[in-house]
Amino acid sequence: MAEDKESAEAIVSEVHKKIRAAFDVFDHEFNKTVDVREIGTIIRSLGCFPNEGELHDVIAERLTVNRAYVHEHREDNNGTYLTKQIEEEEPTGYIRFEKFLPTMTKVLMERKFRPIPEDLMLQAFEVLDKQKKGHLELEELTKYMTQEGEPFTQEEMEEMLSAAMDPDKNLIFYKDFVSMMTVDDPR
């Protein structure tokens, strides 16, 4: 049993180190904080596949609200001091590592936001390819990506097209695209 506890501790310790390493990459000033806008990148780089909504929830619910207690002193008519605790939000914009670590550990240990297997990806593209042509037209894909789900920005769309589209034919051969992206994974 002691062994199990040790190995559990070892696992958690490894997870902590992984999280720390990813966090450090974005900790430009070596002061254990990162810009909140980089949190999504960090979480994803640790192998998680949240969608934008889920990401927003993690950040909003668990990371950004830092409570500080301030005592407000007021005199009442009898000259006695009244104190009141006010919860104040720390300025947002930066996430501290102490806050990030437990949240992220939980995410990893609970295996939230699991990766999407390659065949599921293929199926998703096939759903959009109504006529079963084996490829998607530029306008088709653009319409879906920029109007449905959690729409891409123009920049995201352009970047995806530059990677996915055959520039001569303006077609996206999604089977190749999916394999290429999956092979790219260095892990």
Next chain:
Amino acid sequence: MGCGFAKSDKLKKPMRAALLIQRWYRQYVARLEMRRRCTWNIFQSIEYAGEQDQIKVGQQTHIPSIAGKLHIHMTPCDSFRNLISHIFRENNICRNVDWERYFCYKSIEVPKLYSGPHLSFPITCSNAAELVEAFKNKQQLHSRYVLQLLGETWRLLRILPNISQISTCHSKEITICGDLHGHLEDLLLVFYKNGLPSSEKPYVFNGDFVDRGKDSLEILLILFSFLLVYPNDVHLNRGNHEDHIVNLRYGFTKEVLGKYRLHGKKILKLLQKIFSWLPLATVIDNKVLVLHGGISDTTDLHLISRVDRHKTSVTPWLTLTLTQTLENMLWSDPMPQDGCVPNEVRGGGCYWGPDVTEEVLQRHNLTLLIRSHECKQEGYEFCHNRRVLTIFSASNYYEVGSNRGAYIRMGPDLVPHFIQYQANRATRALTLRQSVGRTERSALRALREKLFAHKSDLISSFQEYDPENTGLISLGHWACAMEAVLRLGLPWRVLRTQLVGDTLDGMLDYHLWFRELAITEPNTELSNASLLETMYKHHSNLETIFRIIDTDNSGLISFEEFRQTWKLLSSHLQTEISDEAISDLAVSIDFNKDGSIDINEFMEAFRLVGGDLLQNEGDPH
């Protein structure tokens, strides 16, 4: 109706499919961003570690510091001391008039066969424009014109103040460019997008025109020619690379000697004077301060404007208070924490915080500090509550695709507008994935070379974690050892996947790993393996010292000078190298067997297959 249900089900499916694709793709982009960020960190840490080495070399050879800073095991002999003091002795006996005679171009004839541009003086704006065209077409300016142009520049700079005051009256917009580092393509791109300098189009160039890129001299000649034509509308601020000592290491000296074999030495000497006379800062409308590096808590512009700038070295090993202030102007970097601390990363200047910015700006009644000195991915970046702005104009600085360049346009409202660009059409056609991949491969190559150079130290460090000599260590220990030896502050665990292949149950066979790093060993006939490794590790320093010693820039040093160089370096490294080993080495390196050593031939031995990344001489492709 039934089909209503089915229809809504069908409608849902594309939305869910789209969601899935978006989720998957965004994950991919995040992973790329992580890799890009790591790559950036690699380049930056190697760059700054290199600069720090450079400064340490300077510290070694400056006579007053030797006793204090070096722990010399042997007393350098008198002849060596004389040699070193000769190199650094400022020749105050020569007056400007004597120098002008030395730099005279008049005896140099331009042959009829010369097809490059001809300059006439006083130089006109069409001359300057012609020069730009000529360089665009890869022509070279004849040394006569080079010396003439530089001579005129030197004369002009001597009458300019330390701090230029300019104004945006008459609704003039001012253009401000940051580091160019010999990237002629970027300067040409800026001129193409923004127009050539003129009285309607004033420019400020904020230092670091030279080193690293391969067209540093051409950039200088263009900037100087516009300076001569429009002295009130073109402003040059000195950067930390406008320094002949720094140039010895970072490529500019080599570039000039390579392009001008006959007159290169003279040109370099004249440039040394010109650099010392470059103004230090520009102030726009009494509100915006523009200088290359930054400030410190002791920055006092009134004091600075009264200094004899050409007599004051800005190279970071003179520690007099006044020169420290000037050094700070060219070497410092901003930091997010309050305060002002020495800049340990670069080894020169300081790190200054937002409180210092506020105090200095308020004290001088200024609203904005514009500086350069640090490469930024988007070409520019604000910090310190938007009171400090970094502008960097060399795109693809670390590698093709690594970053954009940018310049500022600013009108009488003093609000900066940014124009970004990336030279090299190929870059724009690269996808994010390809440009990250390419930059990453380049960074990893540079990193692997460093690993090779520190092989014995790394192996010893690994062995400390492997007391039973199994040949295996855990990945955690691997990461610790890597950082302890290399001190680059890199995220080793994240980089692990790129550097380490297979592991057995999370344990790394480190001997095997080194063999698999697959770097071709340098090609030499030298037999002493540990000596070779030491030399390789310090070859940049070695080359710098050689060039310092080669006072007449002939490219050759004598056996005695070679021996003395080794002694100096080995004392600094605190390694024991016997006289005999050095003599044997000298003899074996004398490839020509003529009793002297050709520096270039010697350094050839350390060129690895795959490029001169550690030399940083420009586009490695």
